[in-house]
Amino acid sequence: MHKCECEQPLVPVIVEVVDIKDETPDIKSFFVKNPGGQGLPFNVAPGQCAMVSYLPVGESMISCTWQEEQEYLQFAIKRVGLMTDELHQIEVGQKIGLRGPYGNGFPVEACKGKDMLFIAGGIGLAPLRSFIKYCFKHREDYGKIKIIYGSRSYADLCFKEELFELWPQQKNTEVFVTIDSAEEVWKGHVGFVPSYLEELNPSPNGVVAVTCGPPIMIKFVLGSLEKMGYTDEQVITTLEMRMKCGIGKCGRCNIGSEYICLDGPVFYLSQLRDLPQEW
Amino acid sequence: MKVLSKAKLETALNKLNQGAEVFLPMQKAQESGFYSWKLFQQGQDELMLDALNVYLPPKHVVLPQTERMYSIKLEGQDMKIEQTFEDASPRVIFGARPCDIKAILCMDEVFLTRGYEDSFYKCRREAITIVANACYQPGPACFCNAMEVNPVEPAGADIIIRDAGEAYVWETKTPKGEALTSQIAEFLEEKSLALPVAQPFIQDVKYEGTAEKLKKMFADHIWAKLGEACHNCGICTYVCPSCYCFDIQVKMWGDEGYRFRCWDSCMYEEYSREAGGGNPRGDGIERFRNRFLHKLEFFKERYGTPLCTGCGRCIVACPAGINIVKIIDEIKEAELHA
Known part of the structure; x- marks a missing residue:
């Protein structure tokens, strides 16, 4: 088998869950960083997402609710399906998969002064x-x-x-x-x-x-x-829709010719008006 | 001109087969599609280079129906990915028709552009050499000429062969093609043969302007009518040379397993069903509409070309008689409701 030298956007990196906090009866915050506690695998801008992967079960696209410098990435995750159910059972120290960052994020610069x-x-x-x-x-x-x-x-x-x-x-x-x-x-x-x-x-x-x-x-x-x-x-x-790849390839999160995972998830309403009303 | 005599074809294929897996159109029992030359059984299977389109296209050579991505190993709280499975073994698609090659070019756009290169696709694709079989005699379901395909001078081919009766005229187009040509140089002859004459298309399809018109037709009542007979069975997406949507799933045996991807279909309810139960295309008609808009409008808007290449397979395969040519006609004829 050929050894691949190229970037592998569909292959997660492994991170460690360093803290878990109950937010509500069905929402928990997961704080992750590199295994062994050294920094983060990548930076996530406000509004961007990442594929959180409990490897033996599946992957879910989750908006990163906060990146604290190089300390942790925080994901607040509601228990709604197979993957998130499993994730709610884990304990601190658990390794999980993560890939990203995905999506455009909020226009923090354009909003300055407002x-x-x-x-x-x-x-x-x-x-x-x-x-x-x-x-x-x-x-x-x-x-x-x-x-x-x-x-x-x-x-x-x-x-x-x-x-x-x-x-x-x-x-x-x-x-x-x-x-x-x-x-x-x-x-x-x-x-x-x-x-x-x-x-x-x-x-x-x-x-x-x-x-x-x-x-x-x-x-x-x-x-x-x-x-x-x-x-x-x-x-x-x-916006959010079901996603699998996170990089605009697998097809399912389209609204018209735009993919939420890649071209979104953040849209101005003026952009959405041009798209089919399927959101 | 260089020609490959039909009498020498099988010997040439045997030679190519030593350095690469060669996929070519053949009839195997009740099925026809692109199968590996290794699997060809003399006396039982039949080579189908003369047929226009075999039932299944060669898309599985560039995008396998299922493809392992990476291994998964669990140890207590630890999770490991020890191996990824990009596969760059050399492959040849021999005798692909121009519509099927155009479909691969569409997939190249999806998997290799717009910010991310899919490593699994890229490694595999770069090791694939395409030998096109130019078309001179369109079939009853063919309409590639309307879908930005040139059946006689196909884009995307490394080599083009043209059926000149006793032999194939052999034209090398790219460095990849040269490498393949040199492997079978001993079987090629210099000879002057008359090329076939391109025959007119049986169907007259006018796609131009469809994408622009569809932009105004998302909420039109026409979809309920056009999609009424659709069972959302997904056969159109299965036989389509350019339908590339995929799912990512996992297979575990205890603490070990792997993540894989496999073909998916936008016709299925699960395709866009969300964990919380919501589904933006929960209704069959909505999925029908999304598929045809993707083929005829959305892909064109995003990548500049339609995602239908006019091969006609879905027309033949659909159990409900849904015909994309008729749909294009009805869209062109429809009155716009403001």
């Missing part, structure tokens, strides 16, 4: 969090920051410490949290994200809105933003 409005639902906060934390890290480059986030219940809210303590303390930052239906423990807002957004009615002047969540939430949020006067060039979303 006020930022982040709107997320459920696990949809995970990809947005990489942009939110990037803004806080480069706080002077961005204007006011508003974060609107909702989940089914209080227990299902992800990244609670940041939501309720760390982010509201940041300069010029407001965090609005809602849950779908009332609970005794919850004193905050109750209702779906799109209606909360309309209630808050943030002005579109000088703002870029970034949204991610369940497809149905994204659809309603886009409608609300349009009603509130946001133009298609002011609205960014990050």
